[in-house]
Amino acid sequence: MTRAVRHGRLDEGVPSELPQELVSVLASGPGVRIERIVSRGHVTFADEWYDQAEDEFVLIVTGAARLEFEDFDLELRAGDWVDLPAHVRHRVAWTVADEDTVWLAVFRPASMH
């Protein structure tokens, strides 16, 4: 069976109003999920933390954000990438309000090393 080549633009289908962060799955496969996430000033709810079972790689394609960890913060801008091992608690503390922060996120099975 031949599956088709799929393609698109990373900025397509973003509504003018964005009451919540927008998550779109672009591709997936066994254990893997590639998502476009669009934030427009959105942050993780106060006192909430992500504690994920998967490893996550993110590239900031446009915009700016700050990730908060238990021991440090990371200021991110377009062109920065971060690789987050599973169960490293983190939250999105800030995203720029007047432009879209577009994250390309790749979730994969947790690595042991």
Place this chain on the structure above:
Amino acid sequence: MTRAVRHGRLDEGVPSELPQELVSVLASGPGVRIERIVSRGHVTFADEWYDQAEDEFVLIVTGAARLEFEDFDLELRAGDWVDLPAHVRHRVAWTVADEDTVWLAVFRPASMH
């Protein structure tokens, strides 16, 4: 065991001379590999085709390229993404010569559907 958060810039470590396409693994895990590929006018050798065992997702972060398939071509510019199923024969027919084309490539186990 807690593994560390790793981060970097997508444009770092690109030499001023680039005799060949530059491939850097940014992250990996079971079955998955995330690479930065930098092309500067590089193309796939004449009459050579990629025929890969893995599915590959690519995002063009900067630059411009043309992917050639057996039945069609795809013109790509910054912000375009393509999802290439395993064994879909393709080649890089052109990349822009006067700027770097930066691809973020995610290789994952082939999907059956």
